[in-house]
Amino acid sequence: SAVISQKPSRDICQRGTSLTIQCQVDSQVTMMFWYRQQPGQSLTLIATANQGSEATYESGFVIDKFPISRPNLTFSTLTVSNMSPEDSSIYLCSFYKLDLAGGSYEQYFGPGTRLTVT
Amino acid sequence: DQQVKQNSPSLSVQEGRISILNCDYTNSMFDYFLWYKKYPAEGPTFLISISSIKDKNEDGRFTVFLNKSAKHLSLHIVPSQPGDSAVYFCAASARNIQGAQKLVFGQGTRLTINP
Numbered sequence: 001s002a003v004i005s006q007k008p009s010r011d012i013c014q015r016g017t018s019l020t021i022q023c024q025v026d027s028q029v030t031m032m033f034w035y036r037q038q039p040g041q042s043l044t045l046i047a048t049a050n051q052g053s054e055a056t057y058e059s060g061f062v063i064d065k066f067p068i069s070r071p072n073l074t075f076s077t078l079t080v081s082n083m084s085p086e087d088s089s090i091y092l093c094s095f096y097k098l099d100l101a102g103g104s105y106e107q108y109f110g111p112g113t114r115l116t117v118t
Numbered sequence: 119d120q121q122v123k124q125n126s127p128s129l130s131v132q133e134g135r136i137s138i139l140n141c142d143y144t145n146s147m148f149d150y151f152l153w154y155k156k157y158p159a160e161g162p163t164f165l166i167s168i169s170s171i172k173d174k175n176e177d178g179r180f181t182v183f184l185n186k187s188a189k190h191l192s193l194h195i196v197p198s199q200p201g202d203s204a205v206y207f208c209a210a211s212a213r214n215i216q217g218a219q220k221l222v223f224g225q226g227t228r229l230t231i232n233p
Contacts, residue, residue: 031218042207042223043162048216056216092161096211096219103169105150105211107221109161 010114020079021113023093028073033094083117124224137195141208148210155204
């Protein structure tokens with residue numbers, strides 16, 4: 001299985017500040033994804049990040065609030081801007097491996113960044 | 119609009135017996151289905167997946183069954199072990215207009231294996 005790491009693993013931030021989360025993958029991947037898991041909820045896709053193009057955001061998520069960078073094929077960052085307590089969540093990065101010939105699909109997730117906004 | 123549903127929030131099974139986790143979906147465009155195991159304060163761990171053109175995939179103690187006509191899939195764990203106690207998420211993937219596989223998650227089922 002692939003190795004995917006995130007920094008920081010957790011943080012406590014004040015309302016109105018911003019936090020940038022880093023994600024590193026041990027192999028080159030075309031697409032990286034950012035998800036959020038709010039307390040007691042399932043995982044929700046925030047955006048898809050392609051190297052060399054702007055990220056594509058899901059309904060309910062906007063670039064001004066969650067700017068994403070994708071400078072190369074192994075790295076991405078997600079910034080949570082102007083934070084409020086409602087942004088307290090676990091943020092996870094992800095990528096997938098698709099083998100069309102073999103009919104297999106595997107998607108891997110980082111360990112997550114636990115964000116608490118006070 | 120919950121496209122992937124896990125209707126059982128929790129399941130308790132005796133060690134050594136079979137654990138069966140269920141999942142239903144509504145979108146017939148899903149082409150892959152995945153199961154994840156998640157411990158608190160960790161990211162989801164990929165367990166097993168199945169293509170929509172298959173009806174069964176097996177990997178060690180884990181078997182996933184897909185019934186396309188019923189839009190239902192299940193994960194069988196046999197034999198169940200105490201270390202299997204975790205929250206299990208069902209997820210389904212479909213290709214979006216940008217050509218990316220987009221993954222949608224169910225709400226999760228908390229599995230407890232009793233010694």
